[in-house]
Amino acid sequence: MVRILDLEEYAYKNNIPIMMSDGIEFMCDYIKKNNVKSILEIGTAIGYSAIKMALVDKDIHITTIERDKARYDLAVKNICDFNLENQISVILDDAFNVELNNMFDLIFIDAAKSQYIKFFEKFKKNLKKTGTIISDNLDFHGLVKSNEIIESRNVRGIVRKLRNYIEFLENNKEFETSFYTIGDGIGVSKWQS
């Protein structure tokens, strides 16, 4: 029988970037306070955040997408161990190949950080008028707001893309976004009224 702590430990040991604890607390709180029942998650990893969110209420349903087969397999196993297979559906595919027709209360973007604008633009059509898009990792370990010179070309690329994403959200005519320095940095976007 796996426990939440086991998932956290596994992720830590295997360098799987699951949500930080205050970040996931914020999400679960948001879900509770706003009566969120349907969630689309981009980036399942091993199912940690999906399991935490599903445990908030038994009426919550989550569709979550993961492109990595090994992580997908582990997520399915973990979800079964928690008896949450009725609440969580995992899709094995690249999110850009997935076409969904249902509408969600909450869309949670937590996948490849260089593609956030594309995820946002692709899936906003699946967001209810009263819905919310939450994006994780907008601070990227503090690098996004820092002036320090970044050695790694790869990391530099991610930071540039995240800065573009924040600018995209700040200047967005359709959505109003609030930014929180919680966890690794969280954006909460709602349709403009």
Ligand code: SAH
């Ligand atoms: N939400 C999880 C952590 C996700 S880590 C949690 O907090 O528990 C990000 C995951 O997104 C990785 O497992 C990665 O394989 C997946 N991913 C990245 N780009 C993707 C894409 N385009 N489609 C589907 N999954 C993707």
Ligand code: MG
């Ligand atoms: Mg994340």
